[in-house]
Amino acid sequence: MNDRSNQVVIVTGAGGTGCGRAIAARFARDGAAVVVSDINDAGGHETVRLIERDGGRAVFQRADVGVDGDARELVAVAERTFGRVTILVNNASAPFRPGEPLEHWLDTFQTDLLGAVFCTRAAIDALRRAGGGAIVNITSISALWHGRRFGGAAPAYDAAKAGLLRLTTGLAALAESDGIRVNTLAPGWIASDGPRQYWESLTPQQRLERHVPATLLTPAQVAEAVVRLARDTSLAGRVLVWWSEETPRLIEWGDRGYAAYAEFIP
Numbered sequence: 001m002n003d004r005s006n007q008v009v010i011v012t013g014a015g016g017t018g019c020g021r022a023i024a025a026r027f028a029r030d031g032a033a034v035v036v037s038d039i040n041d042a043g044g045h046e047t048v049r050l051i052e053r054d055g056g057r058a059v060f061q062r063a064d065v066g067v068d069g070d071a072r073e074l075v076a077v078a079e080r081t082f083g084r085v086t087i088l089v090n091n092a093s094a095p096f097r098p099g100e101p102l103e104h105w106l107d108t109f110q111t112d113l114l115g116a117v118f119c120t121r122a123a124i125d126a127l128r129r130a131g132g133g134a135i136v137n138i139t140s141i142s143a144l145w146h147g148r149r150f151g152g153a154a155p156a157y158d159a160a161k162a163g164l165l166r167l168t169t170g171l172a173a174l175a176e177s178d179g180i181r182v183n184t185l186a187p188g189w190i191a192s193d194g195p196r197q198y199w200e201s202l203t204p205q206q207r208l209e210r211h212v213p214a215t216l217l218t219p220a221q222v223a224e225a226v227v228r229l230a231r232d233t234s235l236a237g238r239v240l241v242w243w244s245e246e247t248p249r250l251i252e253w254g255d256r257g258y259a260a261y262a263e264f265i266p
Contacts, residue, residue, distance in 0.1 A: 007032035008082040008130075009230075010074060012065050012119060013092030015043030018192030019138070020091045021050070022219035023226050027087070028056030030227075035078040037063045037092070057082075065092045065115030066107075075122040085126040086133040087230050090116035090164070093138070096157060096194070105156040112160035116167065124180060132179025134230040135171075138222075139164040139186045141243060146258065161186075165239055172237020181236040183229040188244035191216040213244035 009027045014020035015038025024034045028051040036051075036058055038044040044060040051058040061077045063070040078085045094104075094111040116137055127133040142154070143161035168184040175181045189195050195216065202212060225248055229240060235250075242248040 004030045004032055006084075007086045008035070008078055008084050009033070009087040009089065010035045010037060010078050010085060010119070010123065011089045011091055012037045012063070012074075012115065014038055014047050015040035015060075016192075017043075019190060019219045019222045020089075021047045022223040023089055023091060024058065025051055025054070025056070026220070026223035026227055028058055029054065032057075032087070033082045034058040035074065035081070036060045037065070037074050039064050064111075065090075065119050066110035068118045071115070071118035072122045074119065075126050079126055079129075084130040085123055086130050088119060088123040088127075088133075088135045089226055089230070090119055090135065090137045092116075094157075096154060108154075108156040109160050112157065113163045113167075116164055120167070120171075120182075124174070124178070127180045128178055133181075135180065135182045136226050136229045137164045137168050137182070137184040138226070139168075139184050139239075141186050141188050141241065143186060144241065168239060169237045175236035181233070183235050183238045183240065185222065185225050185229060186239055186241045187217055187222055187225075188242060189213050189216050190222060190244075191218050215245055217242060217244050 007027070009032045011020055011024040011034060014024045014036040024036050024047055028034045034051060034057065036044050036047045039062065041062055044062065048058040048060045059081055061074050063074040065071050075085055092111055092115050094108045120135055123135060139161040142158045143165055164184055168182050171182040202210065204214065207214060225240060225242060229235060238253065239251040240248050241251060
């Protein structure tokens with residue numbers, strides 16, 4: 001893990017213009033070989049082109065991570081092409097649909113939660129063969145809310161992202177048994193296309209009234225945080241929370257998830 005030129009990184013959902021592409025490019029700049037994955041073929045090839053333009057190494061493998069066979073083949077392609085897998089970034093996410101009609105729930109679970117499970121399961125075997133490595137899951141601050149005071153709920157998305165939190169903490173023991181560290185980043189609002197366009201359409205006063213953050217995280221900031229989680233050997237099973245207007249902070253290990261109770265009188 002210390003020789004960055006020997007790192008082989010799989011980044012799912014890296015065919016768009018947001019965090020996945022930024023994460024892939026960030027690892028490539030340090031000399032890692034990157035396997036770019038997405039269901040968007042044109043976008044995935046564009047990510048590879050941009051990495052190669054800057055002198056990096058990358059290949060594109062189309063994969064619907066919500067299909068177990070695709071996830072397994074993605075990991076297999078990385079090993080066949082570059083000889084190993086040392087880092088997996090589970091970034092792929094279905095379209096965000098506030099108010100999510102019931103018919104979209106399965107799509108969200110299939111990509112955001114099962115996709116990460118399938119990729120993680122396949123990657124663990126590859127990481128063992130490589131002598132260890134790291135997995136970074138991308139969740140969301142929406143998984144932390146115990147109910148929303150201001151609306152905007154997306155039940156399937158929130159539940160899937162909450163599942164990633166527990167997947168991460170539940171796999172903490174892999175660090176000791178297999179040298180595989182699993183951590184997760186829970187970012188706030190990010191300046192990817194959709195959120196940025198909505199954010200820019202509001203005045204500062206409207207943002208305040210609608211409880212929209214005054215600033216947005218950039219994909220580059222998210223990428224830096226992911227790289228840190230992947231390379232910091234002191235971290236395993238940890239959740240890094242980055243509210244848009246604050247500094248990134250780790251949730252304490254063993255945190256019970258609540259600070260106070262309301263009285264319940266039978």
